[in-house]
Amino acid sequence: MQNHTVNVTSTTTYKYYNGQLEIKEVYTSKDPENKAKVNDFTKINKIPISAKDKITILNGESFTLEEGSEKVIVTEKTVVITSQTDPYPWWGYGYQYPQWTWSEDNGQYAREDPINLAWEYTNLNTVKEKILDQGWISVSYPYEYDQYVSDPQYGWILDEGVADDKYGILGRYHTRLWQMSNGDVVANAHHDNDSPHQADQYEEAEDLVAGFFDNDLNNWWVLHDHYELDNYIANPLNDEYATCIYKVGS
Structure with a gap:
Protein backbone atom coordinates (compact mmCIF):
# COMPACT_ATOMS: atom_id res chain seq x y z
CA MET A 1 0.00 0.00 0.00
CA GLN A 2 3.06 2.23 -0.03
CA ASN A 3 2.08 3.86 -3.33
CA HIS A 4 -1.17 5.03 -1.71
CA THR A 5 0.39 6.49 1.45
CA VAL A 6 -0.06 10.26 1.57
CA ASN A 7 1.05 13.00 3.95
CA VAL A 8 -1.90 15.31 4.53
CA THR A 9 -3.02 18.28 6.57
CA SER A 10 -6.10 17.30 8.57
CA THR A 11 -8.46 20.18 9.33
CA THR A 12 -11.22 19.19 11.75
CA THR A 13 -14.05 21.63 12.42
CA TYR A 14 -16.39 21.09 15.37
CA LYS A 15 -19.60 23.11 15.25
CA TYR A 16 -22.61 23.00 17.56
CA TYR A 17 -26.01 23.95 16.10
CA ASN A 18 -29.61 22.72 16.16
CA GLY A 19 -28.88 20.39 19.07
CA GLN A 20 -26.08 18.51 17.33
CA LEU A 21 -22.30 18.53 17.21
CA GLU A 22 -21.07 18.42 13.63
CA ILE A 23 -17.59 17.02 13.11
CA LYS A 24 -16.09 17.74 9.70
CA GLU A 25 -12.59 16.51 8.87
CA VAL A 26 -10.87 17.41 5.60
CA TYR A 27 -7.63 15.87 4.30
CA THR A 28 -5.54 18.12 2.05
CA SER A 29 -2.45 16.68 0.38
CA LYS A 30 0.89 18.20 1.43
CA ASP A 31 2.47 17.07 -1.84
CA PRO A 32 2.77 20.20 -4.06
CA GLU A 33 2.28 18.04 -7.15
CA ASN A 34 -0.54 16.03 -5.49
CA LYS A 35 0.63 12.83 -7.20
CA ALA A 36 -1.90 10.81 -5.23
CA LYS A 37 -4.68 13.10 -6.53
CA VAL A 38 -6.20 13.67 -3.10
CA ASN A 39 -9.09 16.09 -3.63
CA ASP A 40 -9.85 17.42 -0.14
CA PHE A 41 -11.13 14.11 1.20
CA THR A 42 -13.99 14.98 3.58
CA LYS A 43 -15.68 13.09 6.43
CA ILE A 44 -18.73 14.50 8.22
CA ASN A 45 -20.52 13.16 11.29
CA LYS A 46 -23.33 14.70 13.35
CA ILE A 47 -23.87 13.71 16.98
CA PRO A 48 -27.02 14.85 18.82
CA ILE A 49 -25.99 16.44 22.14
CA SER A 50 -28.30 18.36 24.46
CA ALA A 51 -27.18 21.91 25.22
CA LYS A 52 -28.07 21.25 28.86
CA ASP A 53 -24.76 19.39 29.05
CA LYS A 54 -23.15 22.83 28.51
CA ILE A 55 -19.61 21.55 28.00
CA THR A 56 -18.06 18.55 26.28
CA ILE A 57 -14.42 17.54 25.81
CA LEU A 58 -12.73 17.63 22.40
CA ASN A 59 -9.21 16.22 22.22
CA GLY A 60 -8.67 16.96 25.88
CA GLU A 61 -9.98 20.53 25.70
CA SER A 62 -13.36 21.90 26.81
CA PHE A 63 -15.90 22.97 24.19
CA THR A 64 -18.93 25.05 25.14
CA LEU A 65 -22.21 23.80 23.70
CA GLU A 66 -23.77 27.06 22.57
CA GLU A 67 -25.58 27.67 19.29
CA GLY A 68 -22.97 28.46 16.66
CA SER A 69 -19.95 27.51 18.79
CA GLU A 70 -17.08 26.39 16.58
CA LYS A 71 -13.59 24.99 17.06
CA VAL A 72 -10.97 24.17 14.40
CA ILE A 73 -8.06 21.79 14.99
CA VAL A 74 -5.30 21.38 12.38
CA THR A 75 -2.90 18.43 12.51
CA GLU A 76 -0.55 16.58 10.19
CA LYS A 77 -1.28 12.93 9.33
CA THR A 78 -0.07 10.10 7.17
CA VAL A 79 -3.04 8.31 5.59
CA VAL A 80 -3.68 5.65 2.97
CA ILE A 81 -6.03 6.71 0.16
CA THR A 82 -7.04 4.84 -2.97
CA SER A 83 -9.73 5.17 -5.64
CA GLN A 84 -12.98 3.43 -6.40
CA THR A 85 -11.35 1.58 -9.30
CA ASP A 86 -8.16 0.65 -7.41
CA PRO A 87 -9.14 -1.27 -4.25
CA TYR A 88 -6.36 -2.95 -2.28
CA PRO A 89 -6.44 -6.60 -3.53
CA TRP A 90 -5.96 -8.39 -0.19
CA TRP A 91 -7.22 -11.63 -1.78
CA GLY A 92 -4.16 -11.64 -4.06
Missing part, protein backbone atom coordinates in the same frame (compact mmCIF):
# COMPACT_ATOMS: atom_id res chain seq x y z
CA TYR A 93 -1.79 -11.69 -1.08
CA GLY A 94 -3.05 -14.89 0.51
CA TYR A 95 -5.42 -13.43 3.09
CA GLN A 96 -8.73 -15.12 3.89
CA TYR A 97 -10.35 -11.86 5.00
CA PRO A 98 -9.95 -8.14 4.23
CA GLN A 99 -7.50 -6.34 6.51
CA TRP A 100 -8.99 -2.86 6.75
CA THR A 101 -12.16 -0.81 6.54
CA TRP A 102 -12.38 2.30 4.36
CA SER A 103 -14.36 5.55 4.36
CA GLU A 104 -15.44 7.12 1.05
CA ASP A 105 -15.70 10.61 -0.40
CA ASN A 106 -16.34 11.33 -4.09
CA GLY A 107 -14.81 8.09 -5.31
CA GLN A 108 -11.81 8.27 -2.98
CA TYR A 109 -11.36 5.71 -0.18
CA ALA A 110 -9.34 6.33 3.00
CA ARG A 111 -8.13 3.48 5.20
CA GLU A 112 -9.76 3.47 8.64
CA ASP A 113 -10.06 0.55 11.08
CA PRO A 114 -8.63 -2.99 11.24
CA ILE A 115 -10.76 -6.07 10.70
CA ASN A 116 -10.61 -8.02 13.96
CA LEU A 117 -13.50 -10.52 13.79
CA ALA A 118 -14.59 -13.13 11.23
CA TRP A 119 -17.37 -15.73 11.06
CA GLU A 120 -17.60 -18.80 8.84
CA TYR A 121 -20.42 -21.22 7.95
CA THR A 122 -23.06 -18.60 8.71
CA ASN A 123 -24.39 -15.31 7.30
CA LEU A 124 -24.57 -11.65 8.26
CA ASN A 125 -28.19 -11.74 9.40
CA THR A 126 -27.55 -14.59 11.83
CA VAL A 127 -24.47 -12.86 13.26
CA LYS A 128 -26.26 -9.54 13.53
CA GLU A 129 -29.29 -11.05 15.27
CA LYS A 130 -27.03 -12.72 17.83
CA ILE A 131 -25.46 -9.35 18.68
CA LEU A 132 -28.83 -7.58 18.78
CA ASP A 133 -30.01 -10.22 21.27
CA GLN A 134 -27.47 -8.74 23.70
CA GLY A 135 -29.41 -5.46 23.79
CA TRP A 136 -27.51 -3.73 21.00
CA ILE A 137 -29.29 -1.83 18.22
CA SER A 138 -28.84 -1.33 14.48
CA VAL A 139 -27.18 1.95 13.50
CA SER A 140 -26.54 3.61 10.17
CA TYR A 141 -25.58 7.10 8.93
CA PRO A 142 -25.82 9.67 10.53
CA TYR A 143 -25.43 7.61 13.71
CA GLU A 144 -22.21 6.12 12.35
CA TYR A 145 -19.76 6.95 9.58
CA ASP A 146 -20.35 4.78 6.52
CA GLN A 147 -17.43 2.43 5.94
CA TYR A 148 -16.62 -0.14 3.28
CA VAL A 149 -14.46 -3.18 2.58
CA SER A 150 -13.28 -4.31 -0.84
CA ASP A 151 -14.35 -7.68 -2.26
CA PRO A 152 -13.05 -9.50 -5.36
CA GLN A 153 -16.59 -10.01 -6.74
CA TYR A 154 -18.79 -7.37 -5.13
CA GLY A 155 -16.34 -4.45 -5.26
CA TRP A 156 -16.83 -2.00 -2.39
CA ILE A 157 -19.36 -3.23 0.21
CA LEU A 158 -21.14 -0.87 2.65
CA ASP A 159 -21.22 -1.94 6.30
CA GLU A 160 -24.17 -2.80 8.50
CA GLY A 161 -23.67 -1.25 11.93
CA VAL A 162 -24.65 -2.32 15.45
CA ALA A 163 -23.90 -0.54 18.72
CA ASP A 164 -24.82 -0.60 22.39
CA ASP A 165 -26.07 2.99 22.15
CA LYS A 166 -27.58 4.96 19.27
CA TYR A 167 -25.81 8.27 19.82
CA GLY A 168 -22.70 7.41 21.81
CA ILE A 169 -22.70 10.78 23.55
CA LEU A 170 -20.80 9.27 26.48
CA GLY A 171 -18.94 6.77 24.31
CA ARG A 172 -20.15 3.37 23.09
CA TYR A 173 -19.22 -0.06 21.76
CA HIS A 174 -19.73 -0.22 18.02
CA THR A 175 -19.29 -2.95 15.40
CA ARG A 176 -19.49 -2.80 11.61
CA LEU A 177 -20.34 -6.01 9.71
CA TRP A 178 -19.89 -7.13 6.10
CA GLN A 179 -21.01 -10.19 4.13
CA MET A 180 -18.25 -11.25 1.72
CA SER A 181 -18.78 -12.93 -1.64
CA ASN A 182 -17.10 -16.14 -0.37
CA GLY A 183 -19.75 -16.44 2.35
CA ASP A 184 -17.61 -15.23 5.25
CA VAL A 185 -18.76 -12.43 7.54
CA VAL A 186 -16.14 -9.95 8.79
CA ALA A 187 -16.25 -7.08 11.25
CA ASN A 188 -14.41 -4.31 12.97
CA ALA A 189 -15.36 -4.02 16.63
CA HIS A 190 -14.22 -0.99 18.60
CA HIS A 191 -15.15 1.39 21.38
CA ASP A 192 -15.85 5.02 20.42
CA ASN A 193 -14.83 7.84 22.75
CA ASP A 194 -17.44 10.50 23.48
CA SER A 195 -15.89 13.29 21.42
CA PRO A 196 -14.58 13.45 18.76
CA HIS A 197 -16.22 10.02 18.42
CA GLN A 198 -13.10 8.11 17.41
CA ALA A 199 -12.03 4.55 18.22
CA ASP A 200 -10.15 4.33 21.53
CA GLN A 201 -10.27 0.51 21.95
CA TYR A 202 -10.03 -2.42 19.54
CA GLU A 203 -8.93 -5.46 21.55
CA GLU A 204 -11.45 -4.97 24.36
CA ALA A 205 -14.30 -4.59 21.87
CA GLU A 206 -13.17 -7.65 19.91
CA ASP A 207 -13.26 -9.73 23.10
CA LEU A 208 -16.63 -8.30 24.12
CA VAL A 209 -18.35 -9.21 20.86
CA ALA A 210 -16.63 -12.61 20.69
CA GLY A 211 -17.96 -13.26 24.19
CA PHE A 212 -21.53 -13.09 22.92
CA PHE A 213 -20.77 -16.24 20.91
CA ASP A 214 -18.31 -17.83 23.34
CA ASN A 215 -21.15 -18.17 25.84
CA ASP A 216 -23.18 -20.30 23.40
CA LEU A 217 -21.02 -23.41 22.98
CA ASN A 218 -23.86 -25.46 21.50
CA ASN A 219 -24.00 -23.21 18.44
CA TRP A 220 -20.64 -21.45 18.10
CA TRP A 221 -16.94 -22.32 18.25
CA VAL A 222 -14.72 -19.31 19.04
CA LEU A 223 -10.97 -19.19 18.34
CA HIS A 224 -9.55 -16.05 19.92
CA ASP A 225 -6.76 -14.19 18.09
CA HIS A 226 -6.66 -16.99 15.53
CA TYR A 227 -5.91 -15.42 12.13
CA GLU A 228 -3.07 -13.01 11.38
CA LEU A 229 -4.07 -10.08 9.16
CA ASP A 230 -0.94 -7.89 9.38
CA ASN A 231 -3.02 -4.88 10.47
CA TYR A 232 -1.21 -4.00 13.69
CA ILE A 233 -1.96 -0.64 15.31
CA ALA A 234 -0.11 0.56 18.42
CA ASN A 235 -2.63 3.11 19.71
CA PRO A 236 -5.32 2.10 20.25
CA LEU A 237 -3.87 -1.41 20.26
CA ASN A 238 -4.88 -3.88 17.59
CA ASP A 239 -2.70 -6.99 17.79
CA GLU A 240 -3.31 -7.93 14.11
CA TYR A 241 -4.86 -11.31 15.03
CA ALA A 242 -8.56 -11.63 14.24
CA THR A 243 -10.86 -13.79 16.34
CA CYS A 244 -12.56 -16.43 14.17
CA ILE A 245 -16.01 -17.78 15.02
CA TYR A 246 -17.53 -20.88 13.44
CA LYS A 247 -21.16 -21.97 13.37
CA VAL A 248 -21.38 -25.42 14.95
CA GLY A 249 -22.98 -28.14 12.83
CA SER A 250 -22.72 -26.24 9.55
Whole structure:
Protein backbone atom coordinates (compact mmCIF):
# COMPACT_ATOMS: atom_id res chain seq x y z
CA MET A 1 0.00 0.00 0.00
CA GLN A 2 3.06 2.23 -0.03
CA ASN A 3 2.08 3.86 -3.33
CA HIS A 4 -1.17 5.03 -1.71
CA THR A 5 0.39 6.49 1.45
CA VAL A 6 -0.06 10.26 1.57
CA ASN A 7 1.05 13.00 3.95
CA VAL A 8 -1.90 15.31 4.53
CA THR A 9 -3.02 18.28 6.57
CA SER A 10 -6.10 17.30 8.57
CA THR A 11 -8.46 20.18 9.33
CA THR A 12 -11.22 19.19 11.75
CA THR A 13 -14.05 21.63 12.42
CA TYR A 14 -16.39 21.09 15.37
CA LYS A 15 -19.60 23.11 15.25
CA TYR A 16 -22.61 23.00 17.56
CA TYR A 17 -26.01 23.95 16.10
CA ASN A 18 -29.61 22.72 16.16
CA GLY A 19 -28.88 20.39 19.07
CA GLN A 20 -26.08 18.51 17.33
CA LEU A 21 -22.30 18.53 17.21
CA GLU A 22 -21.07 18.42 13.63
CA ILE A 23 -17.59 17.02 13.11
CA LYS A 24 -16.09 17.74 9.70
CA GLU A 25 -12.59 16.51 8.87
CA VAL A 26 -10.87 17.41 5.60
CA TYR A 27 -7.63 15.87 4.30
CA THR A 28 -5.54 18.12 2.05
CA SER A 29 -2.45 16.68 0.38
CA LYS A 30 0.89 18.20 1.43
CA ASP A 31 2.47 17.07 -1.84
CA PRO A 32 2.77 20.20 -4.06
CA GLU A 33 2.28 18.04 -7.15
CA ASN A 34 -0.54 16.03 -5.49
CA LYS A 35 0.63 12.83 -7.20
CA ALA A 36 -1.90 10.81 -5.23
CA LYS A 37 -4.68 13.10 -6.53
CA VAL A 38 -6.20 13.67 -3.10
CA ASN A 39 -9.09 16.09 -3.63
CA ASP A 40 -9.85 17.42 -0.14
CA PHE A 41 -11.13 14.11 1.20
CA THR A 42 -13.99 14.98 3.58
CA LYS A 43 -15.68 13.09 6.43
CA ILE A 44 -18.73 14.50 8.22
CA ASN A 45 -20.52 13.16 11.29
CA LYS A 46 -23.33 14.70 13.35
CA ILE A 47 -23.87 13.71 16.98
CA PRO A 48 -27.02 14.85 18.82
CA ILE A 49 -25.99 16.44 22.14
CA SER A 50 -28.30 18.36 24.46
CA ALA A 51 -27.18 21.91 25.22
CA LYS A 52 -28.07 21.25 28.86
CA ASP A 53 -24.76 19.39 29.05
CA LYS A 54 -23.15 22.83 28.51
CA ILE A 55 -19.61 21.55 28.00
CA THR A 56 -18.06 18.55 26.28
CA ILE A 57 -14.42 17.54 25.81
CA LEU A 58 -12.73 17.63 22.40
CA ASN A 59 -9.21 16.22 22.22
CA GLY A 60 -8.67 16.96 25.88
CA GLU A 61 -9.98 20.53 25.70
CA SER A 62 -13.36 21.90 26.81
CA PHE A 63 -15.90 22.97 24.19
CA THR A 64 -18.93 25.05 25.14
CA LEU A 65 -22.21 23.80 23.70
CA GLU A 66 -23.77 27.06 22.57
CA GLU A 67 -25.58 27.67 19.29
CA GLY A 68 -22.97 28.46 16.66
CA SER A 69 -19.95 27.51 18.79
CA GLU A 70 -17.08 26.39 16.58
CA LYS A 71 -13.59 24.99 17.06
CA VAL A 72 -10.97 24.17 14.40
CA ILE A 73 -8.06 21.79 14.99
CA VAL A 74 -5.30 21.38 12.38
CA THR A 75 -2.90 18.43 12.51
CA GLU A 76 -0.55 16.58 10.19
CA LYS A 77 -1.28 12.93 9.33
CA THR A 78 -0.07 10.10 7.17
CA VAL A 79 -3.04 8.31 5.59
CA VAL A 80 -3.68 5.65 2.97
CA ILE A 81 -6.03 6.71 0.16
CA THR A 82 -7.04 4.84 -2.97
CA SER A 83 -9.73 5.17 -5.64
CA GLN A 84 -12.98 3.43 -6.40
CA THR A 85 -11.35 1.58 -9.30
CA ASP A 86 -8.16 0.65 -7.41
CA PRO A 87 -9.14 -1.27 -4.25
CA TYR A 88 -6.36 -2.95 -2.28
CA PRO A 89 -6.44 -6.60 -3.53
CA TRP A 90 -5.96 -8.39 -0.19
CA TRP A 91 -7.22 -11.63 -1.78
CA GLY A 92 -4.16 -11.64 -4.06
CA TYR A 93 -1.79 -11.69 -1.08
CA GLY A 94 -3.05 -14.89 0.51
CA TYR A 95 -5.42 -13.43 3.09
CA GLN A 96 -8.73 -15.12 3.89
CA TYR A 97 -10.35 -11.86 5.00
CA PRO A 98 -9.95 -8.14 4.23
CA GLN A 99 -7.50 -6.34 6.51
CA TRP A 100 -8.99 -2.86 6.75
CA THR A 101 -12.16 -0.81 6.54
CA TRP A 102 -12.38 2.30 4.36
CA SER A 103 -14.36 5.55 4.36
CA GLU A 104 -15.44 7.12 1.05
CA ASP A 105 -15.70 10.61 -0.40
CA ASN A 106 -16.34 11.33 -4.09
CA GLY A 107 -14.81 8.09 -5.31
CA GLN A 108 -11.81 8.27 -2.98
CA TYR A 109 -11.36 5.71 -0.18
CA ALA A 110 -9.34 6.33 3.00
CA ARG A 111 -8.13 3.48 5.20
CA GLU A 112 -9.76 3.47 8.64
CA ASP A 113 -10.06 0.55 11.08
CA PRO A 114 -8.63 -2.99 11.24
CA ILE A 115 -10.76 -6.07 10.70
CA ASN A 116 -10.61 -8.02 13.96
CA LEU A 117 -13.50 -10.52 13.79
CA ALA A 118 -14.59 -13.13 11.23
CA TRP A 119 -17.37 -15.73 11.06
CA GLU A 120 -17.60 -18.80 8.84
CA TYR A 121 -20.42 -21.22 7.95
CA THR A 122 -23.06 -18.60 8.71
CA ASN A 123 -24.39 -15.31 7.30
CA LEU A 124 -24.57 -11.65 8.26
CA ASN A 125 -28.19 -11.74 9.40
CA THR A 126 -27.55 -14.59 11.83
CA VAL A 127 -24.47 -12.86 13.26
CA LYS A 128 -26.26 -9.54 13.53
CA GLU A 129 -29.29 -11.05 15.27
CA LYS A 130 -27.03 -12.72 17.83
CA ILE A 131 -25.46 -9.35 18.68
CA LEU A 132 -28.83 -7.58 18.78
CA ASP A 133 -30.01 -10.22 21.27
CA GLN A 134 -27.47 -8.74 23.70
CA GLY A 135 -29.41 -5.46 23.79
CA TRP A 136 -27.51 -3.73 21.00
CA ILE A 137 -29.29 -1.83 18.22
CA SER A 138 -28.84 -1.33 14.48
CA VAL A 139 -27.18 1.95 13.50
CA SER A 140 -26.54 3.61 10.17
CA TYR A 141 -25.58 7.10 8.93
CA PRO A 142 -25.82 9.67 10.53
CA TYR A 143 -25.43 7.61 13.71
CA GLU A 144 -22.21 6.12 12.35
CA TYR A 145 -19.76 6.95 9.58
CA ASP A 146 -20.35 4.78 6.52
CA GLN A 147 -17.43 2.43 5.94
CA TYR A 148 -16.62 -0.14 3.28
CA VAL A 149 -14.46 -3.18 2.58
CA SER A 150 -13.28 -4.31 -0.84
CA ASP A 151 -14.35 -7.68 -2.26
CA PRO A 152 -13.05 -9.50 -5.36
CA GLN A 153 -16.59 -10.01 -6.74
CA TYR A 154 -18.79 -7.37 -5.13
CA GLY A 155 -16.34 -4.45 -5.26
CA TRP A 156 -16.83 -2.00 -2.39
CA ILE A 157 -19.36 -3.23 0.21
CA LEU A 158 -21.14 -0.87 2.65
CA ASP A 159 -21.22 -1.94 6.30
CA GLU A 160 -24.17 -2.80 8.50
CA GLY A 161 -23.67 -1.25 11.93
CA VAL A 162 -24.65 -2.32 15.45
CA ALA A 163 -23.90 -0.54 18.72
CA ASP A 164 -24.82 -0.60 22.39
CA ASP A 165 -26.07 2.99 22.15
CA LYS A 166 -27.58 4.96 19.27
CA TYR A 167 -25.81 8.27 19.82
CA GLY A 168 -22.70 7.41 21.81
CA ILE A 169 -22.70 10.78 23.55
CA LEU A 170 -20.80 9.27 26.48
CA GLY A 171 -18.94 6.77 24.31
CA ARG A 172 -20.15 3.37 23.09
CA TYR A 173 -19.22 -0.06 21.76
CA HIS A 174 -19.73 -0.22 18.02
CA THR A 175 -19.29 -2.95 15.40
CA ARG A 176 -19.49 -2.80 11.61
CA LEU A 177 -20.34 -6.01 9.71
CA TRP A 178 -19.89 -7.13 6.10
CA GLN A 179 -21.01 -10.19 4.13
CA MET A 180 -18.25 -11.25 1.72
CA SER A 181 -18.78 -12.93 -1.64
CA ASN A 182 -17.10 -16.14 -0.37
CA GLY A 183 -19.75 -16.44 2.35
CA ASP A 184 -17.61 -15.23 5.25
CA VAL A 185 -18.76 -12.43 7.54
CA VAL A 186 -16.14 -9.95 8.79
CA ALA A 187 -16.25 -7.08 11.25
CA ASN A 188 -14.41 -4.31 12.97
CA ALA A 189 -15.36 -4.02 16.63
CA HIS A 190 -14.22 -0.99 18.60
CA HIS A 191 -15.15 1.39 21.38
CA ASP A 192 -15.85 5.02 20.42
CA ASN A 193 -14.83 7.84 22.75
CA ASP A 194 -17.44 10.50 23.48
CA SER A 195 -15.89 13.29 21.42
CA PRO A 196 -14.58 13.45 18.76
CA HIS A 197 -16.22 10.02 18.42
CA GLN A 198 -13.10 8.11 17.41
CA ALA A 199 -12.03 4.55 18.22
CA ASP A 200 -10.15 4.33 21.53
CA GLN A 201 -10.27 0.51 21.95
CA TYR A 202 -10.03 -2.42 19.54
CA GLU A 203 -8.93 -5.46 21.55
CA GLU A 204 -11.45 -4.97 24.36
CA ALA A 205 -14.30 -4.59 21.87
CA GLU A 206 -13.17 -7.65 19.91
CA ASP A 207 -13.26 -9.73 23.10
CA LEU A 208 -16.63 -8.30 24.12
CA VAL A 209 -18.35 -9.21 20.86
CA ALA A 210 -16.63 -12.61 20.69
CA GLY A 211 -17.96 -13.26 24.19
CA PHE A 212 -21.53 -13.09 22.92
CA PHE A 213 -20.77 -16.24 20.91
CA ASP A 214 -18.31 -17.83 23.34
CA ASN A 215 -21.15 -18.17 25.84
CA ASP A 216 -23.18 -20.30 23.40
CA LEU A 217 -21.02 -23.41 22.98
CA ASN A 218 -23.86 -25.46 21.50
CA ASN A 219 -24.00 -23.21 18.44
CA TRP A 220 -20.64 -21.45 18.10
CA TRP A 221 -16.94 -22.32 18.25
CA VAL A 222 -14.72 -19.31 19.04
CA LEU A 223 -10.97 -19.19 18.34
CA HIS A 224 -9.55 -16.05 19.92
CA ASP A 225 -6.76 -14.19 18.09
CA HIS A 226 -6.66 -16.99 15.53
CA TYR A 227 -5.91 -15.42 12.13
CA GLU A 228 -3.07 -13.01 11.38
CA LEU A 229 -4.07 -10.08 9.16
CA ASP A 230 -0.94 -7.89 9.38
CA ASN A 231 -3.02 -4.88 10.47
CA TYR A 232 -1.21 -4.00 13.69
CA ILE A 233 -1.96 -0.64 15.31
CA ALA A 234 -0.11 0.56 18.42
CA ASN A 235 -2.63 3.11 19.71
CA PRO A 236 -5.32 2.10 20.25
CA LEU A 237 -3.87 -1.41 20.26
CA ASN A 238 -4.88 -3.88 17.59
CA ASP A 239 -2.70 -6.99 17.79
CA GLU A 240 -3.31 -7.93 14.11
CA TYR A 241 -4.86 -11.31 15.03
CA ALA A 242 -8.56 -11.63 14.24
CA THR A 243 -10.86 -13.79 16.34
CA CYS A 244 -12.56 -16.43 14.17
CA ILE A 245 -16.01 -17.78 15.02
CA TYR A 246 -17.53 -20.88 13.44
CA LYS A 247 -21.16 -21.97 13.37
CA VAL A 248 -21.38 -25.42 14.95
CA GLY A 249 -22.98 -28.14 12.83
CA SER A 250 -22.72 -26.24 9.55
